[in-house]
Amino acid sequence: MLGELYNRTYSSPKLLFMEKMERNVHIYIEQEVSRVFKAGREILLEIEGRNLSSALHAFKNIADFDLKGLGGISFFKNKYGPQMLINFTGSNPGFSLFVKTGLDRNNIREDYIKKVKEISHFYPAADFYLWNIDSVNAGDWDAVIYSQTLEGFDGFDLYLNLEDGLIKKLWVDNEISRVLDIEFLRHINISEAITCISRFDWQAGVFPEIALCRAFEEYMQLKIPRRADYIRVLLCELFRIANHLGFITGMAHIMGFDTAYSSSFLEKEKVLRIIEIITGSRYFPNFMCIGGIKKDISNEVAGRLKKQIPEIYRNILDIEKILMDDFTLIERLKDTGIIERDEALHYGLSGPNIRASGCRNDLRKDDDFISYGDFSFTVPVGRTGDCFNRLVVRFAEIYQSLKILSQVTGKLPVGEILKKINPAHVDLGRTTLISSIECPHGNIKVYTEVEGNMVDAICVMGPSKNSLSGIGEILRGARFEDVDLIIGSLDISPGELISNSHG
Amino acid sequence: MVRLIKNFFIAFANIFRKPRTVVYPTEKIIIPEGSRGMVHLKLDLDSLDMLCDGCGRCQKACPRDCIKVRTIVDEMGREVLEEFSLDLGSCIFCGNCVDACKIRAIDMSYRYQLASSNREGLRFGKEELVKPSGTLRDFW
């Protein structure tokens, strides 16, 4: 009760950022912007194609905007034709601004490439969105690592230019993950969209679902029951632990430490089994619906989970001891794959990757979307941004997640789990909804356009794409033998690479 | 350095532990209760008739359009189920059809050995969907 009162009195840092942005837009670039509106918990600007350049100039050069990095570029199609969505992130990657411009209907590709080049003039990170097989062949590469050949390589091919075993230049071709048709997830029901959206991040499937549900709840001003909210937190943290354990498994495998590999895999299986008992599926939960959750969890399951938490904690502590006390490992991990804080912000990295670089940001703390305010936890932060810090931060996050889990299972409130509404009966009109959530890889942003109760367009901007766009910076000067270690340490989820953003 | 010696003994002790490999066709992991497998048509326990009346809600709820329901009117003038088919090739095991069913005539069974060598083997009619599964569930 007190928490709700507090949240109403003092808005969260994210809302303050939004107010500031809205004010700045009205002061500085009123002429360029054709429409400004709040879409869910984000600000969306509609800019015409010819005004894009001057708006970008303002974003980059006016200090009040504080837009340091490029969150992502995406391309989708709605009722009015092909559209381009650009995301700029602030000094905290969770705080972002969305810009939408139309593309020329007749020559989409040329227009898209022209606009991305315009962006890359101000934000060089946008070069990543121009890489395709033609630009790879134009450069002189002498080594190529195809996708699915190594641990952590999935959904993209890496072309390297080497000099004395050190990496000079590289290109990424993620054409293989562009399997998604542009008409997929269009003209479907809202509930069907919620069912299908977990495919965009199949390593942690519950997060896109919650993001989408949260967007609708925010728009409809729906307050969901406390028990449902708590169970959402519980599932979020379980998926976070499962994902981070998978990450540790991969790292142990890359480093050739197979005793730790097998034991962390067993822990991951335990957590996935709990998830399966609660939701019915290991990876694609389909558990969320607008207004709450679909299924209640029984007291038996909660009790069992509570009993297992100390056991999992002890086992993970053992794994950490095995891995992190070994001096050969530490020597290998330290000072490899360093990314500085400012560079990381520029590439729009988020989540544990940027926390390892020393930037304290976490949407769980900065935004009040689900009731994370009720639980006490800390946000672990690294210092130098190398592979060692990325591993340590993720271990610390697992412990914090276990702490949250034990609090949730301790004080699970009794009551309703679903505020009954039928989305089929709710006519939303034509709206745009954006929502972002802290998933294990970073901030996942879901952009939805709804007409009536049908989805017109969905666009998911995953944080793994930002990590991938930054590897040009991270891998430069690294040794060839460390490539799989560095890319494994970025925890790239192949599901998030699926989109139509490349030229 | 002490850690290396400890790791040596951990690896040595692992030799005598039981391997965690599950040799699949002979050993199987028991699926927990509530896990979502293939769609299963329930039977009325007294009359051994199908509970499904062919209302078609599951067909509407399916996001991948893999369920097809068709009804006919029999000689008594009642509407009865003629065809209930499932295309497993496009089923994503979401469970929306179970939620949509008002009379609880379908549920998700625990059949999971569903591979087939041709596409026709992935299409199930109502006769196959009624069959019960061979494995037991995990109750705890």
Added chain:
Amino acid sequence: MVLIFKKIVYLLLVIVVNLYVCTYLANKLTAHMELRRGYRVSKAGGISLPFSRFFKYLSNEPGINFWTFMLFVFSFLIWSVSPLSASMVLIDMDSSLMVALLMLLVILTLNVSSHMLTGYNMIMIQSMRKTASVLFFMIPVFLNISGVVLINKTLGFKEIINSQYQYWNVIYQPLGFLTTLLSVLFIFKQFKLNRKSEIEAFSTDSCEGKGLGKAINRFSEYNIIFVLIYMLTVLYLGGYQNLYIVRGEVMLGLKFYLIFVIILIAERSIAKINDYKLIQRINIRYILPLSVVNFIVTLGFFIYRNIFGLI
């Protein structure tokens, strides 16, 4: 003539059986260390694994050139001077230790030269680095062997074994034994005999060569390890000395496999090291100083006892 032929057949049999057992152990024990079951195509514990590996090599066309052929010859020749029991030796000579070390160097050199023919720059660099680090770890081994030679005042395997009838050399030279074991462990780690799917698989010699030629390359790598472990048992642990009623040959085999298993476990409990600077650091910081200290102490002891006649 018949006697020599019989000995050759015995020797070949011992080498092949040893290769079989070690391949099987390397697969099975590492699998169990990772809580896996290991190769399990045939029901009886996967005993056909080494055969299946060999036949997999045979299924390709044999990529044998002159250097691989030489490698094959020398890999067998090295065993002709090393005694497996008091009578079971092909060429009985006084300086057999010297010859064995020479052969070892020849195998290492040939191993490089078979990779020199590759057309890829990357592969040659990696294989040269590997061989360089293997040779770097041979320095402590050579120092320790000279220590043993100084103590026993002989260059023959047989005399060294016979002089250990009362106490094994490991009692006089514990430091030497330890450093040799560690060097062998890191040399074993360099060859990566049972690892798959890592980034070096693209760039090192593991993708070079095919068919029987590759099998010979692998065999020579195993052979280097075998010779080093054999030397460890002979020089420090008394070789084929009888222990009460246990026969000497059996004792040799037991010691050999004990050291092999210890190295196997230690290899698994240390993470993969592909940073060559780290390998150098480990050698310079820990192994090399210990072996140098061991050598200097032994040398001082030798000079005092034999030249000045003080002790």
